Amino acid sequence: MSVVILAKNEEKNIEDCLESCKFANEIILIDDGSSDRTVELAKKFNAKIFERSLNGDWGSQQSFGINQTTQPWLLLLDCDERITSSLYQSIKDVIGTGEKKTYLIQRENHFKHYHAQHGTLRPDWVQRFFPNEGIRVEGFVHPKIISSFPEKKLQGRMIHFPYENPDQYYRKLNQYAKLSAEKYFKEERKLSFFRDIVLRPAWAAFKVYFINLGFLDGKIGFIFAANHYSYTLQKYIRYYLLRHSGGKF
Template sequence: MFCLGEPVELWQHFPGRPRGRRPHVVEQPPICCTPKHPGSRLQTADPTSPRPTPGDPQRAELQRVGAPLSVAVLALNEASRLASCLESLRFADEVLLVDGGSQDRTVAIAEEFGCRVVVQPWLGYSRQKQLAVDRCRNDWVLILDADERIPPATAAAIRTLDLGTAAPAAYRLRRRNYFHGRWIRRCGWWPDRVVRLVDRRRGRFCDRQVHEQWLARGPVAELDADLEHRSFRTYADLVQKMQLYSSLSALEMAHQDLRVHPWSAATHGLWSFLNTYLFQLGLLEGFDGFMIATANAGGSFLKYAKLYELNRYGDGREGED
């Protein structure tokens, strides 16, 4: 299913490109999720008011048993969605934003919210997220993309967890995927279970081109809580992700020396459509369900077509002058 991760330029993922430079760090005070500047979307806090402390009644509902929590947010040109993400992270002890080189106001918005900011040219999904986890100040880390949100009920559930020595190595959350402002409950999009709350001392990300996974060294518990994912806003977003993920997946399989028959693309694409639209009940999601099934099928078709092309012709540059 092609529904995960941040949209990035395809050329950034090909072998042989220069790896990212040492990250530039902009140190900021500990997070205060009220923007500092007048005219921001949130009401500006009175600068003369004392900062809430753990014993204050206004933060009583945010108290935690055990270890402090960092949130690592990955972003690239997410100015239109970042504020609502950061707004949902009031419960965190620290918020770190790792920016992949945005050309919009992403970094400025993060600074307005008091986040620590690390600017790191894109390393790939797994390496970028591992860098974010490594740069956090606390061992327990909640990992998010800028198009994701933590609902208040989930924030409360996380704050009441005992993240002490007896805790699992990681927690898995349910992810609600939205399209055109609507929660998609079918098409294989629900329940979309993802490991996001981790003890970084007991795991790390596997080094993959796409569909990165956290490899926990210890038990992974199910947290009865959701996070919101608002990645796709238009059908063009589906097509963009279909192209990107199919190319990255084909490259990864080619590096594993996997070989396919020329008709593999057609059979995998057909099965993907039938599975999404019929067996996973995408037909009950209306035209959006049809488009999601079509995008899944197109992504699967292109993945195997591109792999066959790599098997037979290499990277496509043979015979060039």
């Protein structure tokens, strides 16, 4: 099995990530010009290192990593994710049976100081494990796996540590909002000021806080719902400015 990981300045995460998938026959690390010890630490796990600029295109970067693999099974992993023992056993069982499907893995968010399992941080299912046959990834912000195999859910969860501090969190939200707006602009998506800028952010926050039960996470649940409002508002404001004034005030 090959594991493909994208990285940039992940020295705090890379060892725990690679330790959790050290059962792999091959680890492919695509490094986006790290200036810390990411590459040095990855080499301790015999990872094959490839230097390549991400340039805001996750899909292209992951597809490049996939093209470097040599094993018949493929697992895509982020540096802030960990494979649990129960998930490893499921992966091992699949490889043993050889059942060719696109496997969905449930991802569980963890934080050091807070517990959040609802709203925007409820466990989600992600496509990450498949036969290494004709797989490619498309999309700048939220990449989509292109596979000819039917989907099936795996037993066992992946642990995800999405944010360490507010700076990292808001930096990612800002980056995602910017890339989403640029994607909408390229797609020439329809835009209504009232619907998308006035109403949509409020609906987004209401949905994650009440419908997706974010309120069950207490104060931190409210904080994430409020930030989801801000993120939704920002990406549509950015899109509005791109359409009407070239992205400038």
